[in-house]
Amino acid sequence: MAWILLKWVGAGALLLGSAGFGFDFAKKYRKRPLELREMMTALRMLRADIAYHRLPLPESFLKIAKHFPEPSGTHQLFAKTADMLTTSGTQAENAFAEALGKAGEFWSLSAEDISALRQFSHTIGNTNAELQESAINAILAELSDREKEAVTDRDRFEKVYRTTGVLIGVLVVVMLW
């Protein structure tokens, strides 16, 4: 009797675990386009602060960080960079690149997304307003392409991973029964 119960509990746990893995993978696909859009909003805010207000980066970054909810990667990236810039002598490009590395765990962006942002970090704060603006426009165009691709990926893979997770769970349970 106890043996049967244990079997059922084990099967349930296996199924849940496997489905969980699937859902987790699916979640990454669901979140990536949202996060790319969030990042693009942040960069548009930065562009306005630079091109129109000529606001120095530390102030602009702090403002942008406050605009996005706490656990989001965008918040982390901008808050961390602003924080590093309060130490005198820090260059924005280095701070931004370092914060990109640290914010990684908070979002579902792909390695390529992050490397595009890293490329962009080299120009940040280093030129006049017009060139800053065109650099931001370039990264926005690239992120916009990536966002379209992310949406396609999501439509294609989100369901696949979710069902695959459940199916693999079922398969293993059946094999072990």
Next chain:
Amino acid sequence: MIGLQKTSLFPEEILQLLPGDVSRSVLSCRDRELDLITEIRLRIGRKVHLVGPSLFLPVTVEPNHLRFVLATLTKSSLYAVDAELKNGFVTLSGGHRVGIAGKVVLGQDGGVQTIRDISSVNIRLAKEVRGSAKTLATILNKRNRIGSAILFGPPASGKTTLLRDLARMLGSGESPFASPMRVVLIDERSEIAGTVSGVPQFDVGLATDVLDGCPKQVGMTMALRSLSPEVIIADELGGPQDALAVADLAKAGVTLVGTAHAGAISELVRRSGMHHLSQESPITWWVEVSAQPVPGTIIRVYDSELHEVKSWRGSF
């Protein structure tokens, strides 16, 4: 810990601007020397130079020192100080001015686009010297009305310091002035009042309004229209446009006190703008300022006809 008390003697904004080893070295100077510092100069490959006490510190300036200063100065946002950089200097909070030298990059219009490969930095400390404008005030207050004046002298002769204190005396109605006057301070380079987020860092008088970062000609028109000034104070006049604006002020019955870079009255007159100024003669006094024996010393005074006035020390 080096000199905890000393930091209070020395402007915090300057210490933050300097890389750690340089600021430690500066603070290790004696109090008397710290007090004398008017400029801190960092030249690549050479020792840090303190102008005033004329000292060379045992720290050799390296490229990363200058990168540090520049990143702090611009808040790592070159675009925010783009316009100032074209003039070769950036004004710091507290009214201090940082001059920059390096490879000048020209734009398509032939004007300065930016400065790269920064090779030296000159940090000029702004000092508020209360009472320094006493003699100047007595001169301006002669003949029972406030006369317009141009202060002139070589760079670092203390013109701006005098102007700052004069604004305070006029605006607060300090003796010899009978009552506070409505003063408009046109502070194109944020150097006189040292305004940060709208608040002047220096005492520029009770009845003084500050047009911060405003070009002089625009500022004069704005002030006339909306601030009903009795006295307008502006730094570094010199262009032909300035002369026209000053002539306008005279017609509106507003007194002007300004400064100009010039070694002697003859040099001043030769400069085109100033030539016009003296011909239309809305300026009552031309005051020559020298750095010797101390910055802000008045050495000669000329009247509107550019004749030297000998008796300015006395009460005429």
